[in-house]
Amino acid sequence: MSIFGSKQALLAGAAFAVLGAPIAFAAGNAQTATPAPAQQATPAPSPSPTPPSASPAPSPAETAAPEGEGEEQGGEESSAPSTSNARLPTLEELESLDTDELDELLGLKPKYDIPKAQRRETTRVGILDEAEGGLPAASLAKQPQALVRAALTGTQGRLVSRWGHIALRRALASRLAAPNGMSGVEFAGLRAQLLNRMGEFSAARAIAQDVDVDAWNTRLANAAVDSYIATGDIVGACPLAVLRGGYRDDAQWDALRSICSAYGGESGRARNELARMRNAKSRGDLEDIDVLLAQRYAGAAGLGNSTVTIEWDDVDELTPWRYGLAAALGMDIPDRLLDDAGPYYQRASASLPSLPLALRVNGARRAAREGIFSSAALIDLYSQAYAAGGNEGSVGTDAAQLRTAYVDPDPAARVAAIRALWGEDAQIPYDRQVLTAYAAARIPAGDQFSGDAAPLIAAMLAAGLDLDAARWRDVVDEGDAGWGMLAVGLPNAKQPVSNNAIDSFSDKDSSTGRARTGLLVAGLAGLGRISSGTRNGWDRELGLELGRETAWSKAIGRAGEVRNAALVSLLMGLGMQGDDWSRMTPRHLYYIVSALRQSGLEAEARMIAAEAVARG
Template sequence: MTPSHRAQLFLGMAALAVGAGLAGPVTGQPAAPADTPTAAPKSLLPDEFDVPARPAPVAPLLPGTDAPTVVAPPPPPLLTGPVADASDTTALTDPMAPPATGRDITVIGPLTTAAGGYGVGTFVGSRGRFLAGLANRIDAPIGSRWAAIALNRALLSESAAPSDIRPADWVAVRAWLLTRMGEVEGAKRLVDSVPVDRYSPALYRVAGQVALAAGDISGLCPIAGNGQLLSRDVMWDLAVGMCAALQGDDITAARLFDALAEDEKRVEPFDVRLGERVATIAGGAGRAANIDWAEAPRLTPFRYAVATATGISVPANKLAGLGRARFGWLVRNAGIGAETRLESLGQAAVLGTMSATELVSGVAALAPADAPGDSRAGRLRTAFAGGSLGNRRDALAAIMASGDGSTRYAALLEAATAAARLPVTADSADASADIIAALLGAGDTRAALRWWPIADKAAAPVRARAWALLATGTGGVPIDADAFESWRSDTSATDHQAAMLLAGLAGLGLASGADWEDARGELLPATANSWTRAIDAAAAGRRAGEAIILSATGLQGAWKDVPPQHLYHVVAALNRVGRPLEARLVAAEAVTRS
């Protein structure tokens, strides 16, 4: 293979990381200016809140460093072996690495305030070790789409590292959480913004995870040599071999793979054959054997990345092994089949890694070109450009009704963009509550509020649902205790549903005063623990990033498992640190999904 062909392959593998036809914001839908409770709900909080708050332990300083390394659970092995830090960074002499820059990375992140970021001071005033401990223990992805969007934006914001943590370690914490949430494109942009000579051992490990989640084999090459020095994970040995082949050194690649093939105690033959497939494409013809997935009982990030980068089809039944975050990974990976990516779009939007507009564009790009009118793509076409208003309205109703259970919210998000273009007429009164829920799910508060005059005259259950959504999502309807009790009666709401609505209203400061005392005493008794004290303190100190991370710790798991008190403190904290729109949208999401 000629050098120019190798270069084309190298760039082609990088292109697989971001997919085709789905360009757009990396942090989810931009905000538009535009179930019964139990006496003892299961704990959704990380270990920090099982005991009194205290700083996380730190490791001894590494030679040449000026800040401690956070001791937190590292990412799982990239392939099969254990992960270990090096005790001395002076041996990092990877010839593949770019020249040293020495650039300061104290303030870093791809999302500027002009692009929707939260600003340089997002994490200023917080203890870095405390935040790192929280972030590394979040059971991602979290349950709330809008809390996830707020967290994604905070983590991606061009911002200063908090105190008592090395900037590179803080980037590692941010990128690892983004990857676990499914926001792999954003994680890759964040990692790529750090010069390799500024990496810490923790960032090497996380950068490897991010490259694999993105299906970007070439992204391993600048860090493979140092990764091999810092970790006993055999993935780095395989990466060195693959990168040698990509850079034209077929002899070194063959030698490395031969040695690995003889060391079956460290590496499975299946993984060696996958690595050799990269070398084969790059020029080592004749070395790679056929890939038989029956030999691989589980799908590791390495296997996922190499297979999708080299055109090997991954069996659909193995993809679930990557966890729920996979939906955000799959839709950005052009090496995944169109059918699988199409099926993943809705859940990626629910995770907050894809906007409602991107969701619709993805359906259009990935659905068969000849999709019939009664198909998913056909219904969307009719909802946008049907021959009559009645046809558009019927198609929109069919989209919103297509979801069931866990896919119900995804169906509303899929309908949102078309719903925003639907004329506001009395003929759509019966669907007005669903339309409002879809618009608020997409963050379009202005369009949602335009439907209130229609919903206000709809049947009592429809009107009541619309009122609850607009009361939390916009505040643009009359809100008092009597209206709350009417909603409760007209919708036959469960105590948990009533408590969640009340929590959202109270967190926004809309359910205070003597008229609300009975409802609050019944449904939302005051509670205090180490988590509530921590999030309240972060909000009082206007530490926005800290409050957002703490919000994520309180909204883990399914909505049915979220205590109303958690929602109250989350909404109140977001509102107090200057994120009122996010607070409203989280509250409206709770009404929709609880």
């Protein structure tokens, strides 16, 4: 079924119409295609969570109050109003004020989190500069802001493709100028929110931290707080609590502000506020467990509540707040709660160093499948497990097998270890192929291991090791599964793929309705590796409708024509939503692969097409 026909509609009502908006072409949008690096098609490094150095002080226009916020929340400090007729507070009134109110009254509350001379501009926001593998800064500057907003808000987060996720993350993390008509702060907030929905919590936090806290609008502030909780960096929200304490009015925010008070040296105030909150009959959405966790966390700052007893017996479900605080405290969470938890908690657990390794490994497997974790990051986690406990437990057993798969001098023993990691199921778990990618690249290509050629090739291409996979092209037979992956996955194809070769692949295709053949044809057509006659013939035979256009296909096609890789990536994410490859139609794959190739992202286009053949 078409993605655009599902309940996960990508845009609703009038918002979808913006996909038909004209796409601007600017010199800054052009991007020159570069060949894939040796031995790997991975197009860019993972974004670093470290924000770039401060840039010169902003212009008055850049320091204007953020969209949707009061004047006091951003921009230059205004002149103080006349106080000639102001009444001085009485001593009794002063004693009733809390610290924040007193600071506000006496003009002691800070307006900025860094000196004015070091405040950063928001003309370009991001953590991956073009020189570091990011996309051109001006890519979206002249695009319709409604189109960019629709792409960012319409993408719910989960993409069917690991490589699609990687490409979208690169675009979202790039240091980009906002579209005309959209502020840099709003643009940063939209991107950070989408990164959170994708499970890229560290990248979302880094995007927020690239903007001075006093300039945050509500959208960016909410995204930042969500990322702090997901990464266990609870006190990361404290600058916001100090500068913008009134931006939210709910019980969870009050508890977070109390934690920040404890870490700011106001232990007595924090103790009283949390105790009052716990004793209150109405705490909004907070339950007893939520306040107890806050007291326990604040106790680590010397509050005296580090011995607070946490009981999970009456807790029916996890929330991000409970999980983030408990994980940051290194507390054990009952299995019954973890078993019923959704994917969010697995994605969050993958990068939380305070959690037990076994729990992190389960999350890391999902993170690897979805593109959040690289193959190297997953291998490192198993290496930690092996260093900590050898081959004890199921994780230790897998870690020991992984070690054999990489270091055993006998190739046959290495292949046996790889097979053991893949398991007995006919459909190999994709995260296991990501895990064994580099081990597969060390297996000599030859007839001795031809029976494992297809899954070995799939494993290598899962990590972008296209040139290592190329060694197997003379081992696989035309029309085999491994041949299909190489037909779309290898660079520098010299001859078009013949109709007979595709026919041979189709004869061996056991997928429902020859779905895998349809994805192969769509990938080859998008890469320009079959003739128009071959494409049209298979289009008719399989009912692929590759020529049918929609507002989305016109928009992504035009973005590809003008070589705007950033806009193509955003629209690609919009068209790749879903939990598995059954949600992806060949028609959508064709437009995505074609636009990526035209915009200069051929490596990503090839890896997505190869993944489709492997997993479709």
